[in-house]
Amino acid sequence: MLALMERIRAFEEQAILAAERKLVLGAIHPSIGQEGVAAGVVGALERTDALLSTHRGHGHTLAKGADARAMMRELLGRAGGCCGGKGGSMHIADFSVGMLGANGVVAANIVIAAGAAHAVKLRGETRVVACIFGDGAANRGTFLEGLNWARVFDLPLVFVCEDNRYSASTATVSVTGGEGPAARAASLGLPVTEVDGNDALATRAAAAEVVARVRAGGGPAYLHCRTYRQTGHTSADAAAYRPEGEAAAMATGDDPVARLRETLALAGEDGLEALHDAAQAEMRAALAEAEAAPWPDAASVYDDVQDVGSPALAAY
Amino acid sequence: MLALMERIRAFEEQAILAAERKLVLGAIHPSIGQEGVAAGVVGALERTDALLSTHRGHGHTLAKGADARAMMRELLGRAGGCCGGKGGSMHIADFSVGMLGANGVVAANIVIAAGAAHAVKLRGETRVVACIFGDGAANRGTFLEGLNWARVFDLPLVFVCEDNRYSASTATVSVTGGEGPAARAASLGLPVTEVDGNDALATRAAAAEVVARVRAGGGPAYLHCRTYRQTGHTSADAAAYRPEGEAAAMATGDDPVARLRETLALAGEDGLEALHDAAQAEMRAALAEAEAAPWPDAASVYDDVQDVGSPALAAY
């Protein structure tokens, strides 16, 4: 688990570096500080389970088993990217491992996940669908429609709220009525579990229990993970909207990677440093390789639009 | 209050008759059986308060003070209709009495009402906005967005759910997760009041208390009124989807008009029959007058589109 979290952090660090070097083209939303949720929750899924993620989904995607090199190529818009360089960070996906995509539209993945779970139920499969979204997403209408749908049709769907307190530059509580997303999920008939998302082991335990219950036909469930993003909203956001010292305090006092490392060290695990170094090396190599990779074939701009009709510019 | 409820019922009866005689052009959604909510809730509002209604809003509109003759002309699409014959039943409105319109889109009025209340707060007025919607509307995303908005901005807004158990031909509980709209409103931070909507006096008392609290700056509130529609979804719907005898039982055992009449009779009120007869006469006259009214001036199809530009067909 620590290996995965080190890899996620290393990937994000290289991605931020690449962004600073203008190799990453669009905006990226780093998940540094939220590795406990990615490893804890996504780690509790089977490879054949489906996952729908958000604009801040690098960690989720890695945790589901996607290839870091293909992901980094995607961030750099290069051929060989997991989406052929067409999607970028906010549309990163790897269907081969059940990662049905990040999403550039907040809370849009909630109703899509309802459909994915509906298909699983329709075909009587034992797969589980997981849908991860942020605290800000709970204020869009799709939150109500998706959770209600999952409850009404009794679907195998785990809704995971990655609550990092912020919606871009807005403190989410300031624009969220009532007790928050968990209370809303309960009012829609879903059992609610809350966990310290920065305690990776506790998160994994909670997630495992919820996923098992859902896989056994217990119906949809809601898992609320309190966490914190240590970077700005995007890699270019200085996040001056946050109280003085908050980010620093979280980075030192409540860092999921550090907390797990300490726990394992206490338990006598060794070779932990090696995990860190291996992760750093892997992701540095991924960036170097991505930087050297070619651009996608220009003609691919007309591929995968639709089978009928020609998207090519008519002879105008 | 009984006078108003008799007038609402008489209006609906004449409207259904007009529909059967093909004088009413589009579909209408009668509110027979729900007069207690209209009289109880809307009756608790001031003339300067604002109301947003639904596709089933004839009773609300009358209760807010609109002229029955202008409403009947609108149902027949005639000149002199409260919307000039352009809106019809599903877009009936009378801004002069603060009735900001029915709505052909379920739950669309909830976010519009949030804006109306936001304007009231912005200008520091003591007006209240009321938004009435059906039980089915609680499954659209605008329910969550509108109630959350009202709570976050602490708006003078009363959300009223007219729960008649059905969403067209679907029993709403079958497609509603959790405990229902009231529980959802509570999860969004709104105080909830529930009342027997077919007990007109109890509904008026509950509404008066809630409206007073809201007017005094208590923030948004939710009022759940249990009621029943004695007709089909539309005047042309035989409603075979309802359990055998349910409608008949409600019409005899739980009719809001009959219940109020009995209560008033018990209290020694007299002249109640006269209210019924007067209402019937008023609405028969309204229909007769509407039937004789001219069609709108054809050129008005280009009026009230927008000030700039010409909607008229270009010289094609």
Add this chain to the structure above:
Amino acid sequence: MGRMTYLEAARAALAAAMRADARVWCLGEDLGRGGVFGQYKGMQAEFGPDRVVDTPISEACIMGAGLGAALMGTRPVVEMRFSDFALCAVDELVNQAAKARFMFGGQARVPMVVRQPIGMWRSSAAQHSQSLEAWYAHIPGLVVVCPSSPQDNHDLLAAAIACDDPVVYMEHKNLWGLEGEVDEGAAPVTLGKARRVTEGADVTVVSWSATVHAAAEAAAALAAEGIGAEVIDLRCLWPWDQAMVLDSVRRTGRLIVAHEAVAVGGFGAEVAATVAEHAGDALRAPVRRLGAPRSLIAYAPNLEDRLRVTAAMIADAARDVVGRVAA
């Protein structure tokens, strides 16, 4: 072969597809009771509530769930009841379903049909009468189909269900009761092929959906006056049969495009502009478009009628362009 209505023809095609392929299912409000117009009558009884699904009033989730289920390999037919209500689910259709295959580099396929009943229908007024087919023709990734006859509603719906990309399928509410011969065993049609309704040498009249019948009526009147109008039913607005239209206009030298939707920004502009660009030299008279004025659809019939494109208007336009010799 059998005589059936436009509505029954679509129901037959959907039922046949569901019998043939277990992946095909449909979802929407009140489908159990047959759907608001009856297009699903008896289907829940035959296929069960798990394949003919009654949904909450949650358009964003009806559309979004259709997409999610399609990504997982099922083939949903999403019923939006009125095209106007699909405006509550435009992010799900346009930002998500239309873009998934491309955005994810071909990993995703979205074999989803979105049924959106369009058109003016017995004073439904402004929020229940719209025809926004031009919107979806403008969106890369979406196929757009507008059937005008019972046979087409059968064949085109079958083709749409068989298509592996999202199809916006727009039936016209005024045509539900239109009767016609339907061969349920007809050869499958290709999406994008138009249909020549009448032959004619003097003017090409392009249309789709309900307005095809007004065009055919106009052609009959014109024939009696010795004017040969060639009526072409596009059937699909993307892809659309440019070849058939350009070929016809090169023969007749005159184009009229007629549709019910607002003329400004209507798909008629795309047809007229394309003809002007690629067959401009063959034109013996300026192209003509007939569509609704840029006003709203009123409840009162006499106001609603002011927005209609009628057979008489089409015939007049034809007489005008035919009467006019090249400048």
Add this chain to the structure above:
Amino acid sequence: MGRMTYLEAARAALAAAMRADARVWCLGEDLGRGGVFGQYKGMQAEFGPDRVVDTPISEACIMGAGLGAALMGTRPVVEMRFSDFALCAVDELVNQAAKARFMFGGQARVPMVVRQPIGMWRSSAAQHSQSLEAWYAHIPGLVVVCPSSPQDNHDLLAAAIACDDPVVYMEHKNLWGLEGEVDEGAAPVTLGKARRVTEGADVTVVSWSATVHAAAEAAAALAAEGIGAEVIDLRCLWPWDQAMVLDSVRRTGRLIVAHEAVAVGGFGAEVAATVAEHAGDALRAPVRRLGAPRSLIAYAPNLEDRLRVTAAMIADAARDVVGRVAA
């Protein structure tokens, strides 16, 4: 007068309107921090959080609340952050705001401006780069404005705020930093009036928003070759300045319409079709439209670039139509 950016010009116009009229206010996500691009920088400090409102991420309610507040007599400026997110609020804009005045027989007025930043911008990819102005031009009841310069972004936003009907105001994300002279005291402009960017006798080039700059660049290149291109910036797509365009085409005999949005179903089709209909006889060459292919906007720059309409493409099209003598 002062030199300022396209972004600063709009901020100046909004601030001036808010100072002059207490009914004007603005709402959207993260406005307190200046808005995602900085268009609201410093405004919450000046006007307070009640008139520069930070909203939840609830696009349907941001739009719906704007409408409700407009119905009650305030004049909201609704910030949608990206035009793509407005697709989460199409019912509120198109079924409700655009129709309220007409549907309610003139009882309602909706003095609301909906700011929707459009356009390709630094690999924002498919869900953050769209230009759907053609959609809203097709909707009765909506005014559609697409500013291309700092002065216009000042004057047109002021005019939009003063308009008593809903205006879809589409600023281009790539123009935020464009600098220019802005006279904050300039006479108010009329919505619907186009702007002649260059004079020319040989070909009329119609455009709007960011593509106006590509057209102007092409005109400069063509001038050097002795070809006079008359570039017209429509500024408004509804109402649009048909008179200026038709007059120009009657003089030059040639039309090119160039825009960033997808060509199929783009507003260029409306302009081209209208010219073909009303000035067809003056055309010495077929009309030409330049717009994006009907594919999706990719993340990789070399793929994104394949969808751009460039100055070179416009110049080539001009050379083609000028070189071509009437058939």
